[in-house]
Amino acid sequence: MSIEIRHLTHIYDADTLEEIKALDKIDLTIKKGNVFGLVGGIGSGKSTLASLIAGLEKPTGGSITIDGEPPCPGKNVGILFQQPEDFFFEKTLFRDMAFGLLHSGLTEDEVNKRIHSTLDLAGLDRKILDQSPFHLNRGTLRLAAFASVLAMRPGVIILDEPTASLDSQSRKRLVDIIKRISGAITIIYISHRLQEVIEVSDSLAVLDKGNITFTGTRPGYLDWAAGQDGGGYLPILNQIMYRLHKLDFDVDFKVTKLEDAVGQIQRTLEKS
């Protein structure tokens, strides 16, 4: 499903002394089946945008449509919150995962089926369904939370810092799932882990204090990021390569793989 965002503004505590303009007249188009990376400093408005697209809050101005319809949580759009495992509180993982599904009017049979199939997709053992969430580790719980969002079968999924606090193995598994489902589902991917966002995203946007300061494709993003002060928007590998490039090393700062970077450095060292 494609998403159209027009003149979107969101102000918290409007018309009070504490008024905060979290988003300021934003325009964005997100293509069907794309992974759309959203980056930006702390407090720049990413989670606010996420909850508006997810239909959990009404914007104070402007509009959002998903294939022409307003966002309807659990129907055309689903969201994986920051640290979703903190919201697990039922006796068994199954009951936590089934919570939203049962409330959406599905039969018990259908709920079972859906949870089983998304668990398989996430590569998790069905045996964990009977366990208490308190006895499962964060990586497993995060993947299970993701699976339960997928089980709602929304056309759009928003992932708000899905890999924060995960170990490298769980992180890789999550990124792997995203790569497998993209194309069929439109995904909005919010993260401070630049390497990862760039790896998964077809196109990206940068938020800065409620304004969009960049939108474009992956290579376009790297060019833009290289031009920013301090290199804070470049993943570390690209930062290193960009600085080498500035030092007249014959290297391409847009490499994505460490092996390629090493090869390029080796060649320039041999030449000199």
Place this chain on the structure above:
Amino acid sequence: MIELEDVTFSYSPADPVLDGINVRVGKGEYLGVMGDNGSGKSTLARLITGLLLPQKGTIRVNGISTGDRRRLLEIHRSAGMVFQNPDAQAIGETVEEDLVFGLENLGLPVPEIYTRIEKYLDLLGIRELRYRNIRTLSGGQKQLVNLAAVMVMEPECIILDEPVSMVDARHRKIIFEHIARLNREGTAIVHITHDPEELTRCHRLIVLSRSGIIHQGTTHEVFNQLLDEEKMDIPVPFAISRALGLTPVLTTDALLEELCRLRSGT
């Protein structure tokens, strides 16, 4: 500064999280802690600050045993902790109230309290959050406030449990430069994280797993072992320098310096 001797801890009897581990962190030492989800890192942090007590073994902070419950306040004064869950730490309603709270308890004179608060809000670049209600802050903003709340106390030892998991690169840099400065001035640091790039200033590293401490040594030694194992991430400059057959370095600056030296053939 911090001593764990033969410490065993379990939440449920049959299933120990930490089993007979020994860890020492001296004054002015900087220890990094890594390990998979559920390996016991946060449990270790809670044990050090006396929030949990071990079933076996002893834990001392500044020579005081965490089992000596009458002296818990002293332990909390010398060891400040930034919690992993950013919602678990705040006490006050607004950011300022939260920072004032601990300083009042230290018995500092009022002007000193406000001087310190301003100093740390400026240092972390969050002055505009001063009068905000903590509950309405973004995830990263909460983490910065929690860091400020520990830093204003100027404790002798700081325990960081994934303190910047939701913070952007610009603020991360500011924070770690300051932590490194505090450390050079004598503050002991225990820094838990999944991101190896955060640990380039550590003196020593340990890697936890449910079977105990699986790696320990200097930062270089442990990253070398992790690189050989290929299971956990290591800092990018370290991986590049080793792939090039150079003496491994931890930071981008050190890597660039070495590469420029090599190119000019000196």
